[in-house]
Amino acid sequence: xxxxxxxxRLVLIVSPxxxxxxxxxxxxxxxxxxxxxxxxAELAVRPYARSAVDRTLLGCGTVxxxxxxxxxxxxxxxxxxxxxxxNVAWLIVSIGVLIWRRKLATHVDLPATGLRASAVxxxxxxxxxxxxxMLALAGVRHTARQPLLAFALVSKGSNSVVxxxxxxxxxxxxxxxxxxxxxxxxxxxxxxxxxxxxxxxESVRQHVPINTAGIWTINLESADxxxxxxxxRVDVG
Amino acid sequence: MRAWxxxxxDEPAAEGQAERGIAQLIDLSKQQQSLxxxxxxxxETSESSGLPELGDASRDATSRELPAVRPRVRAAWAGPVxxxxxxxxxxxxxxxxxxxxxxxxxxxxxxxTLCLIFTPCAALIMSSWLxxxxxxxxxxFMSLALLATRxxxxxxxxxxxxxxxxxRVLLSIxxxxxxFTPNSLLPVTADxxxxxxxxxxxxxxxxxxxxxxxxxxxxxxxxIMTLSLVRITQRISGSxxxxxxxxxxxxxxxxxxxxxSQYSYQxxxxxxxxxxxxxxxMERKTQGLLAVLPSAAVxxxxxxxxxxxxxALIVVLxxxxxxxxxxxxxxxxxLALAIIGLVIxxxxxxxxxxxxxxxxxxxxxxxxxxxxxxxxxxxxxVFFTDSAGDRNPLWEVAxxxxxxxxxxxxxxxxxxxxxxxxxxxxxxxxxxxxxxAAYPIIPIxxxxxxxxxxxxxxxxxIYAGLAYLVAAWWFRIGPFRRHARASxxxxxxxxxxxxxxxxxxxxxxxxIGSGPSWLFGPGRYLVxxxxxxxxxxxxxxxxxxxxxxxxxxxxxTDRVNGLLAAVYGNQHVLTALGxxxxxxxxxxxxxxxxxxxxxxxxxxxxxxxxxxxxRLATSLPHVGLYIDVGEYQYRMRTAPPPPSALTKFDNVPGxxxxxxxxxxxxxxxxxxxxAGRS
Numbered sequence: 046x047x048x049x050x051x052x053x054r055l056v057l058i059v060s061p062x063x064x065x066x067x068x069x070x071x072x073x074x075x076x077x078x079x080x081x082x083x084x085x086a087e088l089a090v091r092p093y094a095r096s097a098v099d100r101t102l103l104g105c106g107t108v109x110x111x112x113x114x115x116x117x118x119x120x121x122x123x124x125x126x127x128x129x130x131x132n133v134a135w136l137i138v139s140i141g142v143l144i145w146r147r148k149l150a151t152h153v154d155l156p157a158t159g160l161r162a163s164a165v166x167x168x169x170x171x172x173x174x175x176x177x178x179m180l181a182l183a184g185v186r187h188t189a190r191q192p193l194l195a196f197a198l199v200s201k202g203s204n205s206v207v208x209x210x211x212x213x214x215x216x217x218x219x220x221x222x223x224x225x226x227x228x229x230x231x232x233x234x235x236x237x238x239x240x241x242x243x244x245x246x247e248s249v250r251q252h253v254p255i256n257t258a259g260i261w262t263i264n265l266e267s268a269d270x271x272x273x274x275x276x277x278r279v280d281v282g
Numbered sequence: 283m284r285a286w287x288x289x290x291x292d293e294p295a296a297e298g299q300a301e302r303g304i305a306q307l308i309d310l311s312k313q314q315q316s317l318x319x320x321x322x323x324x325x326e327t328s329e330s331s332g333l334p335e336l337g338d339a340s341r342d343a344t345s346r347e348l349p350a351v352r353p354r355v356r357a358a359w360a361g362p363v364x365x366x367x368x369x370x371x372x373x374x375x376x377x378x379x380x381x382x383x384x385x386x387x388x389x390x391x392x393x394x395t396l397c398l399i400f401t402p403c404a405a406l407i408m409s410s411w412l413x414x415x416x417x418x419x420x421x422x423f424m425s426l427a428l429l430a431t432r433x434x435x436x437x438x439x440x441x442x443x444x445x446x447x448x449x450r451v452l453l454s455i456x457x458x459x460x461x462f463t464p465n466s467l468l469p470v471t472a473d474x475x476x477x478x479x480x481x482x483x484x485x486x487x488x489x490x491x492x493x494x495x496x497x498x499x500x501x502x503x504x505x506i507m508t509l510s511l512v513r514i515t516q517r518i519s520g521s522x523x524x525x526x527x528x529x530x531x532x533x534x535x536x537x538x539x540x541x542x543s544q545y546s547y548q549x550x551x552x553x554x555x556x557x558x559x560x561x562x563x564m565e566r567k568t569q570g571l572l573a574v575l576p577s578a579a580v581x582x583x584x585x586x587x588x589x590x591x592x593x594a595l596i597v598v599l600x601x602x603x604x605x606x607x608x609x610x611x612x613x614x615x616x617l618a619l620a621i622i623g624l625v626i627x628x629x630x631x632x633x634x635x636x637x638x639x640x641x642x643x644x645x646x647x648x649x650x651x652x653x654x655x656x657x658x659x660x661x662x663x664v665f666f667t668d669s670a671g672d673r674n675p676l677w678e679v680a681x682x683x684x685x686x687x688x689x690x691x692x693x694x695x696x697x698x699x700x701x702x703x704x705x706x707x708x709x710x711x712x713x714x715x716x717x718x719a720a721y722p723i724i725p726i727x728x729x730x731x732x733x734x735x736x737x738x739x740x741x742x743x744i745y746a747g748l749a750y751l752v753a754a755w756w757f758r759i760g761p762f763r764r765h766a767r768a769s770x771x772x773x774x775x776x777x778x779x780x781x782x783x784x785x786x787x788x789x790x791x792x793x794i795g796s797g798p799s800w801l802f803g804p805g806r807y808l809v810x811x812x813x814x815x816x817x818x819x820x821x822x823x824x825x826x827x828x829x830x831x832x833x834x835x836x837x838x839t840d841r842v843n844g845l846l847a848a849v850y851g852n853q854h855v856l857t858a859l860g861x862x863x864x865x866x867x868x869x870x871x872x873x874x875x876x877x878x879x880x881x882x883x884x885x886x887x888x889x890x891x892x893x894x895x896x897r898l899a900t901s902l903p904h905v906g907l908y909i910d911v912g913e914y915q916y917r918m919r920t921a922p923p924p925p926s927a928l929t930k931f932d933n934v935p936g937x938x939x940x941x942x943x944x945x946x947x948x949x950x951x952x953x954x955x956x957a958g959r960s
Contacts, residue, residue, distance in 0.1 A: 065489045074489035082487070093564060098418050102509035102661035105502050106580070108556040109480050109550070113583040116461070116479030126479070127458030131486035172431070177368075177375035181434040184379035184804065191818045195943035197826055211822065211943075213434030251438075252684040260935075277931065280953055 046150050051143070056087075057081045060140040062132050083107060085139045088146045111138065174217025190214045190244050196265045196275035199250060206279055208263060210249040212242035218268040221251055237268055259282020302713060312757045334589075358701040359411055360420070363402045367427045370398030375434035378803050385806030389675065389799040393789050398426045400533065400788050405781045407526050409875040414522040418512055421526045425508040426501060426531065432543045433497055435803040441813040442494065443905075446547040446845040447471055452478040452492055453849065456485075467848050467858030470641040473634035476587025477550035496545045504543075507553035510560040517563055519759050520709050527756060527780075528749035533744035533786035534685070536724065536738050536795025540802075552742045553589030554580055555595040562619060579885050581623045585630040589638055592627045595744050598713060599623055605709035613709070639857060645736065648911060652730035663730050668798040669906040670809065678793045685790020686725050688783050693721055693748060696755035711754075717747025728794070731906055738795050756780065800904065809922075810903030815842035823893065827851030830941075831891060832921045837870060839893035840908050843946065847893060856887060858910055869913035872898065873923045876930035885956030891950040 046054075059080035074189050086104035094100045100197055114148040115134050159258035192214045208221065233253055240249055253263055258281055267276040308523050311370045315554040322496055355876075373395030381387030403424035405807070407417050428576040440449045454463035455478055465472040477499060483496040508529055518524035532538065542549050566573040575683055585592045616750060631638060655661045664680075666674040674682075700707060700715050707715065727737020796802055800814050808814040824846035837853040838843070844855040858865040868887045871880060872894060899922050907913055908923070931937040931949040941948035 049894055060485065065487065069489070071489040071494070075494075078488040096415070096416065098509060099513070102506060102513065102557075102560065102847065106342050106506045106510070106554070106561070109499070109502055109506065110554065110557070110583040112480045112483040113476045114579060116475075116483060116581075117586060119352070120461045123650070125457050126455055126482050126486070134485055135483075153726045163361045163364070166364050170364045173365070173368035173372050175672075177372040177434050178437065180372070180375040181437040183376075184382040186380050188804070188818060193822050193943060195822055195826065195941065197830065197942070197948075198938070198940040203286050211826065213818070213822075234944055239355055275942045275944065276939070277942060278937075280535050280936065280938050 046147050053144055057084050062136055085142050089142045107150055198277055198279055201279055201281055204255055206253045206255055207252060208251050210238050210240060211244040214244055215242045220266055222264045223261050224252045225259045225261045227257050230257045255281050288527050347867050359406055363406045366402045367399045370395045371430055373398060375433040378435040381804040383454055387803045387805050394684035395410055397785055399786045404530050405783045408777050408780055421529045422508050425504055426638050429504045429543050435729055435849050441816045443812045445544050446849050448546055451475055455482050463720060466854050466857055469637040469860050472545050474588050475638055476583055479545050490566060503550050503553040506557050510556035513560050519754050524753045524757050527753040530784055531749040531752055532745050534791040535741045536591040536791045538743050539792045540796040542742055547588045548591055548818055551584050551591035552885040554584045555591055569670050571618055576806050577619050578622045581626050585627045588779045594835050596623050596627050602709055602713045605712045609709050621840055648732040649736055656730050661730055662846045668904050670904045673957055681786055682790040685787040692752045714747035714750040716753040717744055720744045808904050809897055809901040810841055810905050810908050819943055819945045820846050821848050822943055824850035826941055827853055836888055836890045838889045838900060840895055841895050843895055865910050866914055867914040869909045871926055873914040875926050880930055892951055894947050896928050897945050899923055899925040899928055
């Protein structure tokens with residue numbers, strides 16, 4: 046292996062490690078890492094499979110098998126399967142393969158003619174697949190826009206209860222009432238408040254004062270329809 | 283040395299190097315040589331004719347009859363086919379989008395766009411317009427495109443039952459940094475974390491999200507499965523085209539589109555089983571036990587991934603060895619690999635015995651119960667209809683029946699001829715024959731609900747043998763050579779006929795494996811319908827649990843909300859397998875109208891939180907149960923539970939209603955007056 050190739054491979058091995066460790070976004074780290082993994086796998090299996098099909102199969106199978114076995118070994122260490130241990134383990138494997146295959150030189154020979162013939166079709170197909178992905182994500186976003194209104198208990202103390210309204214794609218005016226059958230319990234009526242939740246959702250917290258221990262029913266009532274839309278039952282004290 | 287990106291058509295030459303191990307698989311007897319004559323009706327040759335160094339005269343004879351490499355005549359069709367496949371994927375995305383917008387995706391469009399991927403590829407692969415190398419790449423392209431359809435339907439999360447169970451294992455690894463954290467949803471999955479290890483590795487090495495990493499692993503194993511199958515079949519038959527046809531036939535198996543495309547442990551283990559055989563039959567430069575080390579490593583990976591796949595692999599290895607003894611054509615180191623494999627898998631199974639024994643026992647028990655019910659005429663199973671009464675369209679039923687008939691119509695003569703000429707078969711081919719002969723298990727298994735699932739899962743293995751046998755029969759190679767000249771059982775072997783039959787088998791097989799139409803993609807909420815029950819309301823409740831309830835609290839709820847509570851809520855969901863609860867009794871908390879016994883039931887099971895989805899009262903469950911096998915009125919239910927069953931803790935002293943989003947209510951039962959509870 047010539048020193049230029051050795052240097053390039055070392056850069057390929059180390060750079061994903063650095064990229065992931067420095068917290069770069071996945072669209073940078075993932076291609077870099079996959080390229081590094083593929084380069085290592087290809088170098089490892091090259092003497093056993095000279096056709097591209099066998100090299101792809103052997104490389105892919107070897108990577109999956111090796112990762113599973115490394116994971117089992119990492120589990121035996123006190124650190125387990127962490128970002129650091131995985132990257133160090135793969136670094137060791139990659140360097141090991143580089144030393145093992147140090148006598149192999151790589152010659153990249155692009156199939157220029159074949160690529161030219163099918164380039165237009167492939168490019169159009171890739172664009173269509175990208176469009177398919179975008180359409181799929183548009184569908185997910187549509188689902189996420191479904192109106193939601195949850196009413197939940199956050200915490201309770203001896204003289205107050207904290208409740209939360211979690212809403213998505215919902216707009217309305219509400220108030221909270223709290224009632225109890227306990228002796229001496231006063232009915233609570235909150236001030237009117239407005240929930241304007243967009244697609245990303247909104248959380249509204251409300252303190253409900255409680256004047257005595259007992260079972261309390263806390264209602265979320267719509268000012269628009271004058272009806273109880275959600276309610277909770279809380280044992281205070 | 284040439285790198286893998288090469289402009290030359292180096293496949294045949296490379297085959298010669300890579301396939302010396304074929305001699306271990308292709309060991310047809312010398313008797314076959316005398317039988318071998320070029321069939322005038324099959325004017326094609328194979329790339330395997332470029333393998334004279336194998337020194338196997340029967341291979342040379344065989345190769346003269348094999349389908350053609352008459353390439354480069356109209357390879358221009360490849361571009362349009364790539365484009366049509368992309369349109370098929372776009373069509374699948376449209377089906378998913380439409381399902382989310384309108385609530386009911388079109389099954390006709392779904393199958394139509396699947397065929398847009400499968401059929402043109404099958405036609406091109408089986409044509410004589412491609413080189414052998416291009417044929418293999420197109421086979422791979424088709425299989426990956428079919429897998430991609432799963433991800434355009436659900437691009438951002440796992441939604442199926444088994445996917446969520448395995449995702450819980452992955453989350454446990456990420457949280458604890460170690461393996462084998464108990465998983466109450468399905469305890470056995472925690473002891474077989476191979477797929478999750480690979481996913482965790484991809485996640486940590488690439489920075490991708492867990493879901494994207496899981497997708498990457500699924501793509502990798504689909505590649506492994508397809509190419510391994512092509513190569514193994516090629517090594518047995520001596521033809522790339524037969525290998526590619528075998529991969530096409532394999533794609534028609536009922537689990538190919540549905541179950542084996544899911545993020546489930548079998549999806550990884552099965553391809554690794556094929557890869558193990560591929561690696562073992564490669565040319566080996568080392569001798570002795572060292573030569574089986576790579577295959578043994580793959581067996582260890584399989585053992586760590588899935589119980590039944592590893593069991594199937596070891597059975598195949600031993601049956602293969604047995605037939606090498608019977609046929610007196612030994613295969614180097616096969617016995618050593620079988621012994622090492624047995625030791626590895628036995629050791630792993632022994633370590634997992636606490637969870638694997640109850641799990642397998644439950645499957646066996648429910649299958650036997652179903653068979654007994656069937657024999658007594660008590661079976662309530664209705665074909666092509668789910669438990670809520672949702673029926674498959676008539677055309678789906680017709681195609682699935684025709685697909686079974688088509689397979690039987692090809693399998694019977696193939697099996698018959700293979701059996702008659704069994705002395706010509708190599709041990710590996712005999713193993714394939716035995717696997718193929720198990721095909722009736724698949725349609726017969728559909729006579730009951732419990733056995734249908736078992737038989738469908740077995741299709742991943744059975745079709746490996748069936749694919750080789752039918753492909754070899756179609757091209758009249760090996761034991762079917764004379765059959766090419768026989769009039770009886772002989773059908774005209776037009777490519778268009780093959781492609782039509784493959785398409786029908788593909789659609790029919792997918793109908794059989796996928797079941798009801800709602801299962802394939804997004805749409806409006808359905809009660810207890812796995813993917814269709816994972817909706818924003820259920821997800822909102824699960825995420826709230828993760829943020830507000832103490833982690834690992836003992837939670838009882840229905841099937842889908844339980845999966846979500848475990849995955850997104852980080853809760854310990856009570857199950858019969860994981861906690862030994864009496865499902866019939868505890869399920870009354872959600873499925874029976876209020877009774878005075880409710881509090882004591884909750885106390886005995888130590889239920890801390892109860893998640894009640896009011897929508898359960900609106901319909902019968904689509905998957906046959908609301909919560910789990912053995913639940914209250916299991917298999918006897920004719921109506922949904924009453925609404926009061928799901929609100930019974932609204933007025934029970936000590937119970938608090940702490941969450942309400944209109945559909946789902948969460949009750950805190952820690953305050954119940956339980957005898958002995960502190």
